[in-house]
Amino acid sequence: MAEIQRLREKVGETEKVTVNVGYVDLGHIDLLVREGFYSNRTDLIRTAIRNQLANHSDAIRQSIVRNTLELGLRKFTREELEAVEAAGRKLRIQVIGLAVIADDVTPELARKAIDSITVLGALQASASVKAALADRIS
Structure with a gap:
């Protein structure tokens, strides 16, 4: 099987992405932030994205x-x-x-x-x- 060529990654460089979220979902996000599960909305969204990428890691790698x-x-x-x-x-x-x-x-x-x-x-x-x-x- 071929190898994946991983290049260096610069920490701290990000791209802004706009996401439309329904009011109820936003309320749930704010509740989790208020309860201390996440530090802010962005923290929850980044965590959710990373979890989905991890769930699909084999397909991504292939x-x-x-x-x-x-x-x-x-x-x-x-x-x-x-x-x-x-x-x-x-x-x-x-x-x-x-x-x-x-x-x-x-x-x-x-x-x-x-x-x-x-x-x-x-x-x-x-x-x-x-x-x-x-x-x-x-």
Whole structure:
């Protein structure tokens, strides 16, 4: 079986997600917070998400291996993309977590070195690089 490539994770970096919750569910959440089960609403929601991810961990792991996804934080530097271009290759970027294209990467270099980008999580890149790669981002 193939190995999962785990990238380093930066603690403290998060992405804001908006969730609509019914009034009764919200009341239940507030009750659990008031009773001391959780420190706040966010704590309960994060715990619930982690529990669901743990419940589905085997399916997640199999999908990561099957799709050859990198897990965690992956930064693509100008030097790395220049080396890929010089070798006559193109990257197929597939990340679960955070993919970062360095600020000094030009849109032209990004188009020459990157064939496709699939990010389940967040992609950080300059607006001009994102625009140049718009047809390659899924």
